[in-house]
Structure formats: structure tokens, C-alpha cells
Amino acid sequence: MYSPTINMARDPRWGRTQEAYGEDPKLTGDIVTAYIKGLQGDHPTYLKSATGPKHFVANNEEHNRFGGNADISEKQLREYFFPAYRQAIEEGNSKIVMTAYNRLNGEPAVTNTWLVRDVMRGEWGFDGFVIGDYGSILMTTKGWGERGYTGHEIYDNYVEATAAVMNADTLDYDNTRLFRRELMTAMEQGKVPQEKLDRAFRNTMRVGLQLGMYDPESLSPWKDLPFETLTSFKDLALEVAQSSMVLLQNEPVDGTPLLPLDKSAIKTVAVIGPNADVLNYGTYSGTATDPVTPLQGIRDYLGNDVEVLYVPWAENEDELQSVPMDNIIQLDNQGLGVWRAEYYNNGQAAGQPIASDNVADVNFDWLDTYPHESQSGQFYAVRYTTEIVPPIGGDYTFGIEYHGTEAKVSVNGISVIDAHHRPGQDHRETRPVRLDANQTYEIEVVTMRRTNEGKHQVRFGWQLPKQDDTFEGGELEVAKQADAVIAVMGISVKYEREAYDRTVEGLPPGQEEMLAGILKANPNTVVVLQSGSSIESPWLKDNMPAILQSWYPGEQGGNAIANTLFGEHNPAGRLPLTYVKSWNDLPPFSDYDLTKGRTYMYFDKEPLWAFGHGLSYTDFTMDKLKLKSKKVKSDGTIDLSVRVKNTGKRDGDEVVQVYVVDKFDRSDKPKQRLKAFKRVSVAASKSETVKLSIDVADLAYWDEKTKDWALGNRYEIRVGNASDNIKLTDTVRVK
Incomplete structure (x- = not known):
């Protein structure tokens, strides 16, 4: 495996x-x-x-x-x-x-x-x-x-x-x-x-x-294991999906937290958004035999008691527009914006081109001919490059339409489209790209003919960012009719996967604009986010009352989301990542030096949501932090306990997180390091004593002078339920 x-x-x-x-x-x-x-x-x-x-x-x-x-x-x-x-x-x-x-x-x-x-x-x-x-x-x-x-x-x-x-x-x-x-x-x-x-x-x-x-x-001890056992994980899939739900935000609407939704007080629910009726899997996932989408999970949970209104998401499939000459700053000898075309007698655009010239646009259709008279043989390629300055800043859609070829598009050397050959088909592939106004970008389009198909077609274009801040779809109408709105938003493997880094931060184009209109129509709006990474959107945090991060939740994702939204399941997932407000708060992508501001250990700006963050439908307190000993040996353990009390009216899970701070001088010292954690179930109005242990050796740091592990003499023990929500502290010394 x-x-x-x-x-x-x-x-x-x-x-x-x-x-x-x-x-x-x-x-x-x-x-x-x-x-x-x-x-x-x-x-x-x-x-x-x-x-x-x-x-x-x-x-x-x-x-x-x-x-x-x-x-x-x-x-x-x-x-x-x-x-x-x-x-x-x-x-x-x-x-x-x-x-x-x-x-x-x-x-x-x-x-x-x-x-x-x-x-x-x-x-x-x-x-x-x-x-x-x-x-x-x-x-x-x-x-x-x-x-x-x-x-x-x-x-x-x-x-x-x-x-x-x-x-x-x-x-x-x-x-x-x-x-x-x-x-x-x-x-x-x-x-x-x-x-x-x-x-x-x-x-x-x-x-x-x-x-x-x-x-x-x-x-073989597994010789009699039935195949059905390998394909029947619904109970486990539901448990995992529910356990991973992270309640990011749950602000009051009319004085009461919006979640969980009260089924008995609702007659109509609107379910909308691009991820509402799809089940997003991460890459390298198996094929489920009976998957449940968010829409289906909500319908199954509500049954005939509540009417579910659904509006399918309308993808923007507008025609691709050629890049206007006014936005191309690569000029020919007459001062006109052009693309530089380089022609190759191989299907990889490798080595030195055999010819080159200028073209006004990447929009060609060859039938039993070559892009350039100097080319010959079965396989050939053309590389088109230019430099542009976008007319406005925002989220553009780059697209390639092709037939009988493979095609690649990159921006400043970063691949944004890698379109593979599809025999006998006209095909189109698009990808969102964020561009800033008044910035120069190098665009490269490579078309590669590696088959014997006679027709060879390629066209590159873009769609400008949406300028209208209102959403005109049917979502607004159902939002006005409904008692509550569930908007299933976020991204998918279209935006993040192997071979494709993310090029658009936050939500994709159109989603925030739609949510703004929906929120005006119905303040009882819950956002369910789907993604495999963080969503950088201060607007979401500042405007939406309730936000549930559901990740890519697997075959039982729809049921897990429904159970969580309506309170059958009390969420207790925690963020494994720091959610930053903007990628501008991070070092360059290619810089691996953590000390320049990466991860909760070195991030020096205010996060959108911190590492370890996650809310519940109940409330907890922590007290009575006890260390078995405040002096420990270098080969010993730090044993501690803490009391967790559920002060709310619902049973729930709390995640006790133990961080350590080095209270001595050393190079590259992090702000804190997670060294133990435990999820504990606590009934309403009850308390549980949680015991955790840390090997002292796990506190060691790498000494660059001795080229070996070393321990300090004093460490602060910090206990809380998120990296930015520390409740209790104490100190231990290493003898």
C-alpha cells in the first residue's frame, strides 16, 4: 500500500x-x-x-x-x-x-x-x-x-x-x-x-x-476473510466522518446560536451550493457502493416532516475570451501585442525549436496540416508565450479547448492546466487563477500532438472576474421561502490535487457573492465547507453566523453532515492546520524555513482560526492541573492530569491539548509545541479526569554544535483546547 x-x-x-x-x-x-x-x-x-x-x-x-x-x-x-x-x-x-x-x-x-x-x-x-x-x-x-x-x-x-x-x-x-x-x-x-x-x-x-x-x-490468518468485509464500512465511515467535523463558528441569531438546527421548529430548508449534491472525495480514494451526498443526507434525516428546497449550482460555462491585445505587453516590431510561437519536431516541445514567429492569438485548427511549414513527422509541438497585465485584479478563469492533442498552461512557470489527450473528442478544461491588477504575468501554452489523429485543435482564453456582487440565481428565491438555509460551499479536486497546487485562496469565484445575497434574504444561513486544506476567507468569519468544516468526508459524508447540523452528533473535531487570513501572511511557497512564519509554532500574525480550534454544542471548563512531579529525569516521563467538566446541557467530547514551551535559550525556538492530546467524552453536568504522559526525551531539540539531541532544564506545560486557548499552565524541571 x-x-x-x-x-x-x-x-x-x-x-x-x-x-x-x-x-x-x-x-x-x-x-x-x-x-x-x-x-x-x-x-x-x-x-x-x-x-x-x-x-x-x-x-x-x-x-x-x-x-x-x-x-x-x-x-x-x-x-x-x-x-x-x-x-x-x-x-x-x-x-x-x-x-x-x-x-x-x-x-x-x-x-x-x-x-x-x-x-x-x-x-x-x-x-x-x-x-x-x-x-x-x-x-x-x-x-x-x-x-x-x-x-x-x-x-x-x-x-x-x-x-x-x-x-x-x-x-x-x-x-x-x-x-x-x-x-x-x-x-x-x-x-x-x-x-x-x-x-x-x-x-x-x-x-x-x-x-x-x-x-x-x-x-494465511486472513484466508477466510469475506470480500464483503472489505466493502462494508458504513458504520466506521460514518463514525470517522462525524468525528472529523469541525465547528468553526456558531454565533447567535436572535439571541440563540444558530446550530444545531431544531428540526421540530422548521418546516422548510433550502439546500444550495456547488457541493450540495456531489460527494467530494480526495484523490486516491476508493469507489463507494452507496455514497450519500449532503443533499441526500439532509433529505433522509428530515424525511417527510420538513420540505427540502434545492437549487442546482450553475457553473459558469461562458465562452472563453481571447486575451485582448491591450493587455499584452509583449510587443512585435510594430508595437502590437503578440504571442511568441516556437515550433518543434517532437511531441514534447523539447530541445531547440526548429522555427519561430509571432501570432496574434492562440486559436488554431489544423486538419492534416502542420502548424508550421518546417515541421514534419507524426509528432510535433508548439510553445506559445506572452506577457500580460490584467485589466483588473481578481479570480480569472483560464481555459483551454483542444482536440487530438495534449495541452499545458502555466502562469509564471507554475502549471495551472495539464490537459491529457482524449481520443476523438473535443474537450475543454478550465481552472481558476487569481491575478493582481498592474502586475506582469508570463503565460505559456504548449500544445503537443502525440497521436495520429488528423484533427489538431487548440484554443486558449480566459473569463474575467465577476464584478456583480449580487447573485441572480434561484438560490435567492428559495432562501426567502425557507426557515433555514444550508449552503454547501468550498473547493474540490478541481482546485487541489496531485500535480496541481492551489492558485486561488479562499472560496472560488462567485461563492462569497452568492452568500452575501443569501444572508440578506435569510439570516438563518449555515455554511458547510468542503476542502482538503484551509479556506482563507475573513469575509466568511466576519459575516456568516455558523460555519461547519466538513473536509472531504467520504461515502457517509452526507449523513455525517446532517447528523451534525441537526444535533444528533455533537461536533468535536479540531483543526490540524492554521487557517491564515491570506497567503500574503506566509513566506514564499518555495521557502521551507519554518522560522519565517510557518505553522502555529512560528506563525507571527493573527490567524483566521488557530491550529487545534474547534467548537462544540456544549461548554467545557478545565481545572485541577496536577503534575505527578515537577522535577523529572531525562529518561523519565511527565505525568499529568486535568479535570474536564461539561457545564452545558448536552453530552459532548472535549479534546485536551498539551503544549510545551522551552523556557531556556536555544536556536529556532518555537512558540510552543504540541506534545500530547486526548479526546474525552463527558456527559452533561459531569466531569472527567484526563491523564496524559509525555516522554521527556520527546522534548529534546537538535543541537547544531554537537550534532545531537539535547534537553533544556525548564519547560512550561500548557493545557487547553486549542493552540490559542490555553487554560492552565505549570512548569517542570529536567534533572
Whole structure:
């Protein structure tokens, strides 16, 4: 299983934030360890499956995923980027690790001996096999760059790259046939000694033996597991979805918090929004047999007692407009705005173009002809580039219409559209892009013909940001009729996924404008957000009374949302990310230095919502913080307890979070670090005593002078229910 993805979610722009587990190493490590143990099973001899944590390490930029370089100090690697992997190996006993595409401090992860041999195997005792991310060896070759792709381009050919990987003691296995074929060639040429193959063979076979792949099936402890068991997780799916619901905001309307909605007092509910009648899954999800959308979950919950009014979301499918010449600042010798066209006799736009000229627009339809008379052969490509200054700032829609080709669009070198060939079809793909007024942007469109289809068509255009701040759809009418409105908003894999970083912060175009109109029509409006990362929208917080973050909630998501909105379930999820107000509050995407303002540990601005934040339909207090000892040994534990009292009228869950502050001088000192947490159920008007323990060794920091772990002498223990809501503090000393 090439899972879990445990790269740290250090920046909300990363397209695969949805696959990861948050911005904190302790939180991530605990979740993935439980995940790994569940998948691998607890049999003393046989693994149920072998898990593969990925992508080792610092794989956080989809727009630069193949050739990017992460400059990170050993200190930050040790303290932040490594711990979850270490826990997955040492505690979870994971059997596979996948290396990343990117370079780390100039060295590709796939050939990084220090990462794999010295740290992972030598220090952490990893005894499974290491696999490279798909094609990562090929990306270290010069041929990769010659084909028009961005990579590391270090080795002359694939044989040399394969030899380098084997001799570096990094990979044991690869998922491309090229690796196996070229490895034999490298060995025949004497570039890889036999013992390197033996090492890889032993590491790989060891996992195969633990999986029972070479034993009689009768020995398998799971031989009688019915297939239906693997496809019947509705109860668990509902529990997980409900547990993950985060109540971001619940302000009073007419003196009473809007949520939970009272079914008995409602006759009509309006359900609207782009995510209302779809079930958004994250990438790499399975296929559910009976999924429940938010609309269906709400209808099923309310039954015939309450009328549900639904208006389908109307996507903006207006015609793409060509970029006006007035907005193009790349000029020809007559002072006219133009695109520069470069023509290639290969299907990758690789190497040097065979011809070039200027064109007024990217809008072509070729039938059994070539874009340029100099081109020949079956495969060819054209690269169009220009520079523009947008007429206004806002959320544009970039689009490409194509046939018989593949097409790519990038803005300032960042990919925004990667359109694949669809045989015999006219196709259109669009993507939102935020542009600022009076700024210069380089636009690149590449069309690549790699098939024998006669028709070859490509057209690039955009749609301007919406200027009207009122929404004219049927949503306003049903909002006026309803007792309450449930607006299911947010994003989807259209905006964030593998190979696509987010290009629009906050809500997509049109959503805030619609909500503003809906709120005027009906103040009893609840927003349900769906996303795999944070939503940066101060407007939402300032205007909408109730906001529920539902993420991508899986096959039972609709039921989980309905149960939560109407109070069958009392939400207790907590944010695994800092919600910032704007990406402008963050360092540049490519800057990996946490101390410049990343994560709750170093973020120095006011967040929209803090790491660990989450509300409930009841109220809790915390008191009676007790430390078993205020002086602990370096090899001991910090044992503490705290009383949690439910002072409200509903049963509910509270999440006790324990943060530690280093009360001594050291470099790169964070504001605080999460070191323990526990979710506890407390009945209304009752209290529970929660006990937690922290290994003193987990408080250590990396000393750059000694190149080893070190402990301070004094630490502040902070207990609360969010990183910005600390209730109790005390201090311990390390002897």
C-alpha cells in the first residue's frame, strides 16, 4: 500500500494537503502510526498488508514536483520534517518507504545516501524496502530534460542513473520496467556490484515473506476473510466522518446560536451550493457502493416532516475570451501585442525549436496540416508565450479547448492546466487563477500532438472576474421561502490535487457573492465547507453566523453532515492546520524555513482560526492541573492530569491539548509545541479526569554544535483546547 502520505502540510497552497495529516509532527505521527498498525495487522508472523509512507522527504510543491529543491537545515529536518517518518518506522513498524521526487539541499531524494542509508536504516532501524516515486530515477537523467520536462538532469542516461541509485544504497525496488532492464545492463557493464543487488533483493523479499506471498494460502490468518468485509464500512465511515467535523463558528441569531438546527421548529430548508449534491472525495480514494451526498443526507434525516428546497449550482460555462491585445505587453516590431510561437519536431516541445514567429492569438485548427511549414513527422509541438497585465485584479478563469492533442498552461512557470489527450473528442478544461491588477504575468501554452489523429485543435482564453456582487440565481428565491438555509460551499479536486497546487485562496469565484445575497434574504444561513486544506476567507468569519468544516468526508459524508447540523452528533473535531487570513501572511511557497512564519509554532500574525480550534454544542471548563512531579529525569516521563467538566446541557467530547514551551535559550525556538492530546467524552453536568504522559526525551531539540539531541532544564506545560486557548499552565524541571 503506497500510503500514508505523511509529508508535513507546511503551506496551504500545496495541492496534496488533503492527503496529509496536518502541520504538526506529533499529530501526524500519532495518526499515521495508528493507520499503519491497522493496515498491517497484529499477527506475530504475517502482515495483513505492507504500508508505504511517502514521500521521503519535504515533497510539498506540485507545480515544481519533479525538479524542485528543498533547502532545509538539519535542525529543522530533525525537529519537524523527520519525526512522523521516524514514528511510522520505529513505532508503526512500516515495511515500505517511498522517496520523493524533489531534491533535498541539492541532492535528489532518490540518490540521497544520508537520508536512506544513514538516517532511516542506520538510526531508525528500518528493515523493509525503499521504492522511488514513479519514474523518479528517470528524472535524474539529462534525457528527461531533453524531452521538455523539468527534472534534476544529473546523469547521462538511465543506466548511469540506475547505477548511481544502487551504489548509493537507496532504492531496493522500483515500479518501472526500465529500472529492472537497465539495472541488468549496469551490472553487465560492471557499474553495479553483485552485493548491491543482493541487498535490494533481501530487503524486498523480507517484506514478501512477511506477507506470506511464498507460503501456502492455508497458512494465511486472513484466508477466510469475506470480500464483503472489505466493502462494508458504513458504520466506521460514518463514525470517522462525524468525528472529523469541525465547528468553526456558531454565533447567535436572535439571541440563540444558530446550530444545531431544531428540526421540530422548521418546516422548510433550502439546500444550495456547488457541493450540495456531489460527494467530494480526495484523490486516491476508493469507489463507494452507496455514497450519500449532503443533499441526500439532509433529505433522509428530515424525511417527510420538513420540505427540502434545492437549487442546482450553475457553473459558469461562458465562452472563453481571447486575451485582448491591450493587455499584452509583449510587443512585435510594430508595437502590437503578440504571442511568441516556437515550433518543434517532437511531441514534447523539447530541445531547440526548429522555427519561430509571432501570432496574434492562440486559436488554431489544423486538419492534416502542420502548424508550421518546417515541421514534419507524426509528432510535433508548439510553445506559445506572452506577457500580460490584467485589466483588473481578481479570480480569472483560464481555459483551454483542444482536440487530438495534449495541452499545458502555466502562469509564471507554475502549471495551472495539464490537459491529457482524449481520443476523438473535443474537450475543454478550465481552472481558476487569481491575478493582481498592474502586475506582469508570463503565460505559456504548449500544445503537443502525440497521436495520429488528423484533427489538431487548440484554443486558449480566459473569463474575467465577476464584478456583480449580487447573485441572480434561484438560490435567492428559495432562501426567502425557507426557515433555514444550508449552503454547501468550498473547493474540490478541481482546485487541489496531485500535480496541481492551489492558485486561488479562499472560496472560488462567485461563492462569497452568492452568500452575501443569501444572508440578506435569510439570516438563518449555515455554511458547510468542503476542502482538503484551509479556506482563507475573513469575509466568511466576519459575516456568516455558523460555519461547519466538513473536509472531504467520504461515502457517509452526507449523513455525517446532517447528523451534525441537526444535533444528533455533537461536533468535536479540531483543526490540524492554521487557517491564515491570506497567503500574503506566509513566506514564499518555495521557502521551507519554518522560522519565517510557518505553522502555529512560528506563525507571527493573527490567524483566521488557530491550529487545534474547534467548537462544540456544549461548554467545557478545565481545572485541577496536577503534575505527578515537577522535577523529572531525562529518561523519565511527565505525568499529568486535568479535570474536564461539561457545564452545558448536552453530552459532548472535549479534546485536551498539551503544549510545551522551552523556557531556556536555544536556536529556532518555537512558540510552543504540541506534545500530547486526548479526546474525552463527558456527559452533561459531569466531569472527567484526563491523564496524559509525555516522554521527556520527546522534548529534546537538535543541537547544531554537537550534532545531537539535547534537553533544556525548564519547560512550561500548557493545557487547553486549542493552540490559542490555553487554560492552565505549570512548569517542570529536567534533572
